[in-house]
Amino acid sequence: MKSIWKEGLNNPGDYPTLTESIEADVVVIGAGITGLTVAQQLAHPGKRVVVLEARSVGGGCTGGSTGNLYSTLASGLSSIRKKWDDEAIRDVVESRAEAIDHIEATVAQFGIDCQFQRRPLYRLLTDVDSQSMESLESEREAMTQAGLHVMTEETPPLPFPVTRGLRLDNQAQFNAFHYVQGLARALGGLGVTLYEHSPVRDIDYKRGIVETDGGRVIAKHIVHATHTPKGVNLLQTEMIASREYAVSARLNDGSYPEGICFMLDPFHSLRSYQHQGDTYVMAIGEKHQTGEGQPESDHYQQLRAYLTTHFNVKEIEYQWSAQQYSSADGLPYIGRAHINDHTYVATGFSADGLTWGVLAGMVIGDLIRGRDNPWHQRFDARRFTPLKSATQWAKENVSVAKHFAKDYLSAEKLKALDGIVPGQATVATIDGEKLAIHRNEAGEFSVLSAVCPHMKCLVHWNEAETSWDCPCHGSRFDTQGEVIEGPSYSPLEKRHSS
Ligand code: FES
Numbered sequence: 001m002k003s004i005w006k007e008g009l010n011n012p013g014d015y016p017t018l019t020e021s022i023e024a025d026v027v028v029i030g031a032g033i034t035g036l037t038v039a040q041q042l043a044h045p046g047k048r049v050v051v052l053e054a055r056s057v058g059g060g061c062t063g064g065s066t067g068n069l070y071s072t073l074a075s076g077l078s079s080i081r082k083k084w085d086d087e088a089i090r091d092v093v094e095s096r097a098e099a100i101d102h103i104e105a106t107v108a109q110f111g112i113d114c115q116f117q118r119r120p121l122y123r124l125l126t127d128v129d130s131q132s133m134e135s136l137e138s139e140r141e142a143m144t145q146a147g148l149h150v151m152t153e154e155t156p157p158l159p160f161p162v163t164r165g166l167r168l169d170n171q172a173q174f175n176a177f178h179y180v181q182g183l184a185r186a187l188g189g190l191g192v193t194l195y196e197h198s199p200v201r202d203i204d205y206k207r208g209i210v211e212t213d214g215g216r217v218i219a220k221h222i223v224h225a226t227h228t229p230k231g232v233n234l235l236q237t238e239m240i241a242s243r244e245y246a247v248s249a250r251l252n253d254g255s256y257p258e259g260i261c262f263m264l265d266p267f268h269s270l271r272s273y274q275h276q277g278d279t280y281v282m283a284i285g286e287k288h289q290t291g292e293g294q295p296e297s298d299h300y301q302q303l304r305a306y307l308t309t310h311f312n313v314k315e316i317e318y319q320w321s322a323q324q325y326s327s328a329d330g331l332p333y334i335g336r337a338h339i340n341d342h343t344y345v346a347t348g349f350s351a352d353g354l355t356w357g358v359l360a361g362m363v364i365g366d367l368i369r370g371r372d373n374p375w376h377q378r379f380d381a382r383r384f385t386p387l388k389s390a391t392q393w394a395k396e397n398v399s400v401a402k403h404f405a406k407d408y409l410s411a412e413k414l415k416a417l418d419g420i421v422p423g424q425a426t427v428a429t430i431d432g433e434k435l436a437i438h439r440n441e442a443g444e445f446s447v448l449s450a451v452c453p454h455m456k457c458l459v460h461w462n463e464a465e466t467s468w469d470c471p472c473h474g475s476r477f478d479t480q481g482e483v484i485e486g487p488s489y490s491p492l493e494k495r496h497s498s
Contacts, residue, residue: 003320004248005063005177008276013057013184018195018215024050026368027210027219029200032062033176033354034346035225036183037361040106042368043190050217051192052210054199054226058180060485061227064322065354066246066269066284068260069172070121071097074269074351077142078135080330088331088378089146095375099358100172103179112182115274116174119259122156124165127265133164136264140166158270159255160310171260173271176354199482200230201489205339221368223344224337225361227353228325228474228487232455234338235381236487238328239348241290241474245299248273248282248318251311256281268306280318283307287351290323291471296464321465323474323485326350333381334360335367344368345381420445425461425468425479434458435495436468438479447496448481454488468492 026042028035031053042049053059073080077089107116123139125132143150143166153167184194195212202211203222210217224230228239256272256279263270268285283306286299300319307313327333327348334356337343344367346360359375366373420426425438427450436450436459448468450458457472467484468477475486482491 002318003064003177003246004273004275004280004282004318005065005067005175006059007318009178009181013181013188013194015053015057015184015194015196018052018198018212018217020214021216021218022050022193024048024193024217024219026050026221026223027052027217028223028225029210029230030054030060030225030227031057031180031184031194031196032060032225032227032357033058033180034227034357034360035223036180036187037102037358038223038225038344038364038368039187039192039361040183041361041365043187043192045191047191049192050219051187051194052198052200052212052217053194053196054483056196057184057194058177061322061324061353062180062357063177064246064320065176066271066282066351067173067176067273067354068121068269068271069100069103069174069355070168070260070352071100071171071355072121072143072146072148072168074262074267076123076135076139077146078138081142081145083330086145089142091375091378092331093146093148095359095378096352096355099355099362102358102362103174104172106183107174107179110182110186112179112186114175114178114182116172116179118170119173121168121171121260121262122153122165123168123262123264124153124156124158124162125265126160126162126263128163129265132265136164136166143168156261157258158261158310159253159312173260173273175273199489203231205343208342221342221344223346223364223368225346225357227323227349227485228347229337229345230487230489233345233487235327235333235345235347236473239325239473241471241486242287242324242326243290243296243299243321243469244284244287244324244351245303245321246282246284246319247300247303247307247316248280249307249311249316250278250280250314252314253312254279255311268303270310281307281311281313283310287324289471290474290476291460291462291469296321296462300464323476324349324351324353325474329383332356332360332379333383334363334379335376335381338382347381425463425466427458427461433495436461436481436492438466440479445496446479446481446494448477448492448494450492452488453490453492454486459492 349356434450459468475488
């Protein structure tokens, strides 16, 4: 089963692969919502803008997102308020509202058919425990302090009762995959050159050279719009990579939720979507750290159970998952990278990446054009916030250390390859080397080094997505070792393939 967002597009773009050496003013790595917004800001006569996409336009996290746009944050503003202050949450809300307005204006400007609609957002409780009530009240206070007009809502459009809730009007929903496909098409007409299936393998920052398998781009400005920067980057030590799941179903009755419903106990996000003449309800949740915890298929099962418990489900037809990177101090990192003044990053978006991605595109576009941007200082990627970041930094690096230590020191028992049944995979030690072994349904083996090329942690098998996932900084690889996403430039090394 795949993502509902990628269905129903009559004419997806088809862009060439880079096979030569070219020059540009700006090279953007990644054709998701962030990268294409950067390109949009820079698209004007005389500016040579090249976008390199490892797979296809919007095929990464943008195409696996929730399609929800909101000026607040999914995890709430009160935790940011505690770490920062009232001014910070006002900046969060104002900047994100600007990004949503930008999307709305772009949809109108280019006539993009992506079901953009203004919708309310709800934060809802189904329980009455005092702790949940208290945190809802502190969220109401934070939203109000941030300048939002928040209302009490006890009868949201849901087929099950809630005990307490908040409503925020004038948020939005759309199909982000259709949006970026439409934007990419429009940018082609404005002189932006786009290449698909052109994964970046190396960057020479001194000379401004970005290498792909088949070519290279020589550019003054390099933008990492890849959700997390490619290669080894200081920011990766501060972020946690997580996965979150989505399932989508038609119902036997018409009780589809309206707007963005954040159910808080425990956190699930609910929304509806029109697709090919039918309405679907979508549930998103079951977040966990990438490469850790129970088998990934269990998360899908739990999400399916949540949906069928709360709605009269006819059939679950779509399921997908997506990755998130959470910053240590709660705010995204947007702007110039540490390495030099001509390299830019946009990461740490947590669960709120569509809106942050657009904001990042607007900020980075202004930085490259030499314009002032009101949000640049607030989200500066070079900021140093040890006190606000301390808890997560410790958590993340204990986790990384655990994967270095545990995986290298306690070898699994050697398993005979024949013990792996078709469709299964395992990490095994053979002749002293950790190998990632997968057997496809036809019985053929793919044997790869299990050592992540990024910073040498060991990958773990994700049976729900049939991928090898690295728990350290979130690199993911397909069964042939090719990079799906994350900071690794290189694939897992091949050891044997039958
Ligand atoms: Fe960093 Fe694998 S993603 S070691």
